[in-house]
Amino acid sequence: MNRQQRLKLYDIQLRAYTEGSIEQINDQWIFFDEETDEAAILDDNLQQEIEIFRLNRWKKGILVEPGKVCIGKEVLILRDHDLVRIRKHLIYSLERLLDGINDDAFFQFITTLNSLHFSINDCLYCYNHLSFLTDDHRKDGVNFMVFDNQEQICNVQHHFCYYEKTNDRFEFTLNTGKRLIIEKLIS
Known part of the structure; x- marks a missing residue:
């Protein structure tokens, strides 16, 4: 089993993501956790993996700067009420x-x-x-x-x-x- 196979097992784990929606409030992107209704500043996840739900599928990328997600060579601009998944960190x-x-x-x-x-x-x-x-x-x-x-x-x-x-x-x-x-x- 190589590193790639191990990462694949990580990806299919249940509860691997915190899901919610985002809104821009006072020039800051706020993430609203779907499960707990807690709010957090999305910028705390800069340079980390994030997924955006667009066109009926999840698109995986990196939050490179406030309001922008890099997916390969494409840069997606976030919109109010976008559904977002943020990968949870393991202990x-x-x-x-x-x-x-x-x-x-x-x-x-x-x-x-x-x-x-x-x-x-x-x-x-x-x-x-x-x-x-x-x-x-x-x-x-x-x-x-x-x-x-x-x-x-x-x-x-x-x-x-x-x-x-x-x-x-x-x-x-x-x-x-x-x-x-x-x-x-x-x-």
Whole structure:
């Protein structure tokens, strides 16, 4: 699995975007979150990925300056009441953890989490013990993650041992008591 395939898995995650509409008020673009009705200044997302709904489809681009989105070589000018999606940022420690595990463990973790109706974007907390280990020869320990999909809570413990063999074990526990364990061992 290459970086492109990993990014594709990120793209298909549920709740990956905050959706809403925009309005220009007092020469500032304001984003109104569809779910929470909270208002935020759109300029806080300059140089970040944003999607605009035009001609019955989402167009992905970069907010290059207030009121302008660059989509490839085309520049779209924003209009009042445009529907907009802004990609949510992952918790930094979770992002580092996902970057640090091998492709098989990454794929198994994401697909199992998704099968339980959770997304990596539902992460409330991540303790990444792996990022504190400096010994390149042997790394072992446990990472902790908590996910909330608005209906259930899922706690994940990632037990890892990277020494002569690579061992990743993920223990998923839902607030309903349901438990699921997956393990990947590479010689």
